[in-house]
Amino acid sequence: MSEDSNPLKAIQDRIFSVSTLTDIEPSLLELIVQPERILEVSVCLKRDSSELVIYKGWRVHHDTSRGPGKGGIRYHLAATVDSITALATEMSLKTALVDIPFGGAKGGIACDPNQLSEHELERLTRRYAMDIYPMIGTYRDVPAPDVNTNEKVMAWFADTIWAFNKENTTSVITGKPLALGGVLGHQGATSLGVMITIKNLMAKFNQTLAGKKIIIQGFGKVGGPLSFLLHSAGAKIVAISDVSGAIHNRFGIDIPALSLFVKNGGVLSEFRQADKIPEKQFWTLETDLIVPAALENAIDAEIAQNISSKFLVEAANGPVTEAADQVLKENKVLVVPDILSNAGGVISSSFEWAQDRQGYMWNAKKVTDRLADKMSQSFEEMWARSQTSKISLRQAALVIAVERLAQAHLYRGIFP
Numbered sequence: 001m002s003e004d005s006n007p008l009k010a011i012q013d014r015i016f017s018v019s020t021l022t023d024i025e026p027s028l029l030e031l032i033v034q035p036e037r038i039l040e041v042s043v044c045l046k047r048d049s050s051e052l053v054i055y056k057g058w059r060v061h062h063d064t065s066r067g068p069g070k071g072g073i074r075y076h077l078a079a080t081v082d083s084i085t086a087l088a089t090e091m092s093l094k095t096a097l098v099d100i101p102f103g104g105a106k107g108g109i110a111c112d113p114n115q116l117s118e119h120e121l122e123r124l125t126r127r128y129a130m131d132i133y134p135m136i137g138t139y140r141d142v143p144a145p146d147v148n149t150n151e152k153v154m155a156w157f158a159d160t161i162w163a164f165n166k167e168n169t170t171s172v173i174t175g176k177p178l179a180l181g182g183v184l185g186h187q188g189a190t191s192l193g194v195m196i197t198i199k200n201l202m203a204k205f206n207q208t209l210a211g212k213k214i215i216i217q218g219f220g221k222v223g224g225p226l227s228f229l230l231h232s233a234g235a236k237i238v239a240i241s242d243v244s245g246a247i248h249n250r251f252g253i254d255i256p257a258l259s260l261f262v263k264n265g266g267v268l269s270e271f272r273q274a275d276k277i278p279e280k281q282f283w284t285l286e287t288d289l290i291v292p293a294a295l296e297n298a299i300d301a302e303i304a305q306n307i308s309s310k311f312l313v314e315a316a317n318g319p320v321t322e323a324a325d326q327v328l329k330e331n332k333v334l335v336v337p338d339i340l341s342n343a344g345g346v347i348s349s350s351f352e353w354a355q356d357r358q359g360y361m362w363n364a365k366k367v368t369d370r371l372a373d374k375m376s377q378s379f380e381e382m383w384a385r386s387q388t389s390k391i392s393l394r395q396a397a398l399v400i401a402v403e404r405l406a407q408a409h410l411y412r413g414i415f416p
């Protein structure tokens with residue numbers, strides 16, 4: 001096991017690593033690092049064949065000092081208690097950094113949803129919702145979609161909670177369909193946030209996206225719409241990869257054609273208007289910008305060593321290992337950290353929560369304008385802190401987030 005292959009240890013080490021950049025007492029930092037509570041459940045599913053299967057599932061509250069827990073629900077075979085707790089920790093940092101009234105939480109089931117029928121997926125979701133019910137509530141913990149979950153899963157989850165509560169509290173979960181109190185533009189909010197971040201980054205160097213060569217790992221809910229936005233802004237997506245493999249076209253991939261191909265059931269790596277390339281080659285391509293938008297730990301030290309790009313914007317959660325981060329720093333690759341760049345989704349979730357509690361839906365312009373304001377304001381704060389303290393953007397983002405968490409703990413005091 002490599003030094004930072006445990007995601008929980010990696011994020012905790014990262015938090016401890018900024019201790020010398022703040023005045024926070026070591027004991028308080030220790031309190032901030034530890035998760036508040038972890039619920040592990042055995043999620044029982046009766047398959048369509050009547051076979052009984054039991055999956056491990058979790059819901060973790062990392063820190064709720066600034067507001068209710070907030071974080072997605074992930075269905076993935078690689079989910080473990082440590083990976084979910086690491087992601088919950090990231091959520092506490094993210095909500096603090098972009099200053100929305102939430103804490104950090106995360107949940108998931110260690111399963112492969114692609115092996116389940118739609119009815120099985122619904123039963124699994126409802127059972128899981130029932131299992132973690134004591135953790136959930138408008139002012140306790142408000143879940144959202146993550147890898148392999150979507151608005152349909154959120155609707156089943158919400159319906160189950162409402163059945164138990166005997167009341168229809170739409171604000172108990174976000175990422176819902178519009179018909180159930182969802183927010184306009186939620187599905188593209190993370191990608192839009194990443195796009196705004198990339199534009200803000202380019203502006204710092206008096207550059208625009210026109211003609212920029214970009215590679216993106218992941219063509220899912222984040223990577224898909226993001227590649228479309230970048231393509232529309234005149235950038236050249238020269239390579240893109242997903243779980244099926246990587247493809248390359250040095251003149252730029254026709255993203256609308258690729259989207260249509262995949263939407264119609266095509267496998268990304270078989271897209272004819274680009275060449276299939278090995279994953280190793282994918283990372284070494286000469287580009288201006290790299291955007292990992294798939295899973296955590298995608299870029300290790302070996303991959304990082306061969307990255308020639310000037311910029312790397314983390315769209316996925318935790319895509320760069322600690323060792324890789326050091327290599328990128330030495331090689332002068334400027335990294336924009338995940339807790340800033342992919343915060344568009346949770347910001348949009350906070351709007352959905354606010355709307356649902358208000359009982360008044362905002363129009364698309366209001367949602368987009370406020371999202372852009374929040375993203376840009378947070379970017380500027382991170383940038384300024386990085387400049388004044390002469391630290392990396394990741395360190396600056398962490399310091400701001402950890403200081404906000406510390407402040408909340410100090411004001412609340414220790415009960416009793």
Ligand code: NAD
Binds near residue numbers: 242318346
């Ligand atoms: P998704 O399941 O919709 O898409 C994941 C993509 O990654 C797919 O294209 C998949 O094929 C690809 N992938 C998986 N394994 C791969 C591999 N080994 N090599 C290359 N590609 C691989 O998930 P998503 O919602 O797009 O999330 C992607 C990342 O962004 C995750 O880290 C997630 O936690 C993070 N994130 C998502 C949101 C959101 O709103 N969806 C918000 C914040 C952060």
